[in-house]
Amino acid sequence: MERLTGLVAALRDHAFGIGTGETVDAGHALEAVGFTDRERVREALAATLLHGERQRPVFDRVFDLYFPLGGDGDGDSSGDRTAPDGTAAGLAELRERLAAALTADDGAALALLAAEAVGGFGGYGSGPETDGWSSYRTLSRLRPETLLARVREALRSEEPEFADRLLDDEIRRRIEAFRERVRTEARRRVAERQGRDRVARRAVAGTADGVDFLLAGRAQLDDLRRTVRPLARKLATRLAARRRRAARGEIDLRRTLRRSLSTGGVPVRPVLRRRRPGRPELVLLCDVSGSVAGFAQFTMLLVQALHDQFSRVRVFAFVNRVDEVTGLIARGAADPAGLGDRILAEAELTGWHGQSDYGTALGEFADRYAEAVGPRTVLFVLGDARTNRADPNLAALKRVADRARRVHWLNPEQPSLWGTGDSEAPAYAEIVDMRPCRNARQLGALIGRLLPV
């Protein structure tokens, strides 16, 4: 019971909306399935506590902490049956068995091996009480990826089959799964030592949409990219609903009163304000230099997915020169992963140095693409406003802002950093509306709020 509430509390810390009702349901569910089968307990809790598949990875990790393998979390880390002694011979022997398990794709054996490996090779520190467990140490000594050739050799059938050309990828996936097991195991052991609650809060990575754009690694960016489509769908429904409501119109008080004159001042027939026809135009101006490329790329993908919500979308990218990249992100041009590279390769974005220069870029944008911004345009500027000490060229931004219907600047840095170092954010923020936008969740909320109907 206590463990269940602990788990729920940890999940709430990760911004899962879990009400008391769900916790009660989870209790009932546990009662119904019993505690004998750990995986059943996992599924039962997932069914009652989760509201979406995207929460699952975080849930699984937290679950592993609160309901560890090997029964009741009795601190079995010290009593491994075959704890290898960390010697070279032990290592070789473990690798041998790992290769066999990978060949057979035997999940149970792999789980056991992960536990042994962390026990034998992941410990650091001197005394038994002061040490910790590191998946990094385990993996760098075990190096499971080097087993690829051996496993392939063992698996290759006499007669080469068609499916065998997939073998390498399959083995790589198995190895990656094993590495994940090792990471889980190391986390579990650390948790035993430091108390679950602390680890659950800190060590478990959040859902993809909470990852900071500026800190995201490559894998996390891939993850983020997969959130684009659902996010875009969500925004599209919201926008469509808003538009429907707007189409119904508001009451035009002045004209209603005028018409009511014929009925003696009783407003019998209300007059609705007529809706302004047409959808808004959207222009994106993105800094795609190294530091903020992930953010800009993600936003571009999002806008691309939303593109049928606008009458026209144009996208411009810059580092220190501006070029239009609308064509490059056009619909159907798949391969979102290569988008950034493609933009850098095909568009003319850099002059004679590779650092971003907002002043020059804004100036060039205002001169060359003035026709892109008009009274129906909403302009989004994406970037951290770090000009590398160059002239910020506030006048150019002012000129653009005067022409546009609205300008929003989304800054992936947190507001406390604005104005530090070479950041010109406060100066720009005086001209246009600047908002922090650090992760996909914020971006989704912002875009939903800022986009015009």
Place this chain on the structure above:
Amino acid sequence: MTTGFFSSVDDVAERLAATGYLASRAVATTVFLADRLGKPLLVEGPAGVGKTELAKAVTEVTGARLVRLQCYEGVDESRALYEWNHAKQLLRITAGRGESWDETRTDIFSEEFLLARPLLTAIRSEEPTVLLVDETDKADIEVEGLLLEVLSDFQVTVPELGTIAATRRPFVVLTSNASRELSEALRRRCLFLHIGFPEEELERRIVTRRVPGLDAALAASVVRVVGALRAMDLRKAPSVSETIDWARTLLALGADRLDEGVVRDSLGVLLKHQEDIVRAAAKLDLDAV
């Protein structure tokens, strides 16, 4: 309040398997819980992994009656819940000349003139019932509001008649492809189950089960190739139903093993976009398609 169809998780798995639906552990556990806790089950996942099949299989093993509400854009109260049979009401009014208006009025809003649509049918049903609300995400947001009352209290309010509560709780399955976010309120009332692509071993069993006569080794290769395709970044990854289609195709072609030519010719069964086909062909080292 339980629906009382199953006695244990294993019972679910075994009985579903008997109809040909091989359930993963997650599926069996969640179905059991939905039954035991008497809560609706929201099933999400990509198209073709067997969400609707699950509801049908549950219906089959329990001998229940299947009531299905297929959602679409524009489905409304009168399609989902009930409506009044206006034609019959008119006939009744004409037939009953001479009686007072009050008599007529009470009479034409009675059970006899009520046309029950799926939700009301399932609520009123005396026999064991499985209510399938298919593709919930396709319906407008207003319908979700309608579902809320039905699913949390298992009752329907008809203004002229009063509240009709379920005497026997139906087993409710809602499916969704997540093409629209369902509301938190709806999710809160349901148990959540995500059916993803099955594990290799399970999928192999499903394929052999569904396509009898397929060589075991060929089935294994089929599943491996499909698994590899899913790992690629495709617009539409092949689903279980496509795996089964492909296996049937191969059987019909008389192929006893996979080779380059066979795969190239039948890739269209698995992949539904030309760019996916091109990409997969490149990855699988097929000659130009």
